[in-house]
Amino acid sequence: MIHLAAARLAEAGLRLRARLGGGESLRERLVMDAPPQPTELWVHGASVGELVSARTVIETLAQDMRVLVTANSPTGRDMAAGWGLPARLAPLDVPGALGRFLDAARPRLALTVEGEFWPLRSRLLAARGVPQAMIGARISARSAARWGRLRGVIAPVLGRIEALSAQDAGSEARLRALGLPDAAILPRLDLKLLAPAAIPPPPDDPARDRVWLAASTHEGEEAQVLEAFIDARAACPGLRLILAPRHPRRGDEVAALIAARGLPVARRSSGAEDAEILLADTLGEMAHWYARAGICLVGGSLTDRGGHTPWEPAAWRCAILHGPHVSNHAANFAALDRAGAAxxxxxxxxxxxxxxxxxAPEEARRMGHAARALLEERAGDPAPLLARLRDLAQGARRPDIQ
Structure with missing residues (x-):
């Protein structure tokens, strides 16, 4: 009751601020703008990162039910709208805004991505008979300790969740300790890996065996790659290199490095498609280069940039090479190294x-297969999760949603 009274008081002040020119975003979050259309699935993610991670799940569910996406940030909202889905800023956790939102949207299932727990939202959804689910759920030890001091608040919120897939074992255990019912627990998924795991891997192909891709390289790395290519080509005639800078605007700079070594310059931006050294200085074509290369060096790892994700080359069954600087994905690279995939x-x-x-392409092929197998293991199988979410939505079907 104290929380509800405080929320009502806060909402009165926010509504006054909105009427006095508080901005369009505040009006949208208070649902003082045009209300949402009726939907079947309400998906909420805090911002861009959460929604990107869940995009595969969201778009799969959107194939057979109407979806409304909300975010706390305009960038997250606009990104989801760019996917062709209805999207808006999430209602604030205050009674009037939530009531207006739910009256208009009338969802059959509320799905939260990662880790937001809103007490009033949870209670109002339950009061309307709307099942609640969470995917990619995570909670740090520090956050769990804070919530542990507010068990009277968090335990009812978790107790209303009917399906939850955690991101990791630690988060799952902490949520259970705070009040998540055992019956709600679904197999763990790493949402960020579902998209690469959904890529159909190419078959083994001799055409890939002698193609080396240096992917998403940074300043200082291209020179090292070119020197290594010259030496490797002497030992392996017929070796080809695809050099793909992280920022294609550096194309002129990288082309000059190639020319300075007396090597022919073939630029994708000029229409080249195949060459002994192909400078892939365009945007949006990385999948094409992964598909053509059996060996991939992950950029940002030879110089101290922290390294880029290894899961994209893993999706394409590339043998993965990486430098010593992989702090951005240290655990992932370590796992791939242990698996003989990198x-x-x-x-x-x-x-x-x-x-x-x-x-010795048999070694590179074995590495590529090991990388793909580890990716699929880490990603998990989304089918049980999708089936459970559909069941929850169907169970809440109402005749007023046509």
Whole structure:
């Protein structure tokens, strides 16, 4: 009751601010604008990162039910709208805004991505008979300790969740300790890996065996790659290199590095499609280069940029090479190394490693298959989750939603 009274008081002040020119975003969050259309599934993610991670699940569910996406940020809202889905800012956790939103949207299922717990939203959804679910759920030890001091607030919220897929075992255990029912727990999924895991992997192909992709390279890395390519090509005639800078605007700079070594410059931005060295200085074509290469060096790892994700080359069954600087994805690279799916390299041994893999394609193919298998294991199978969410939505079907 104290929380509800405080929420009503806060809402009165916010409505006054909105009427006095508080901005369109505030009016939208208070649902003082045009109300949402009736929907079947209400998906909420805090912002861009959460919604991107869940995009595969959201778009799959949108194939057979109407979906409304909300976010706390305009960038998240606008991104979801760009996917062709109805999207708006989420209602604030105050009674009037939530009431107006739910009166208009009339969802059959409320799905939250990752880790937001709104007590009033939870209570009003339950009062209207709307099932609640969460995917990619995560909660840190620090957050769990804070919520543990407010068990009277968090336990009812978690107790109303009918289906939850955690991001990791630690989060699942912490949520159970705070009040999540055992019956709500679904198999864990790593949402961020569902999209790469959904890519159909290419078959083994001799045409890929001697193609090396240096993907998303940064300043200081292209020179190392080119020197290694020259040495590796001497040991492995017929070796080809696709050099894809992280920022295609650096195309002129990288082309100059190629020319300075007396090598022919073939630029994708100028229409080149295949060459001994292909400078892939365009946007939106990385999937094409992964599909053509059996060996992939992950950029940002030879210089101290923290390394980019290894899961994209894993999706395409590439043998993965990486430098020593992988702090952005340290645990993932370590797991791939242990699985024999990736190899750490330095500027000094890069050429020898590439030459060995290109001349012994069975090793590179084995690495690629191991990388893909680990990706699929880490991503998990979304089918049980999707089936459970559909069942919850169907169980809440009402005749007023046509």
């Amino acid at each position: 190899l750490p390299v330095t500027a000094q041994d890069l050429a020898a490693t590439v030459a060995r893999l290109a001349t």
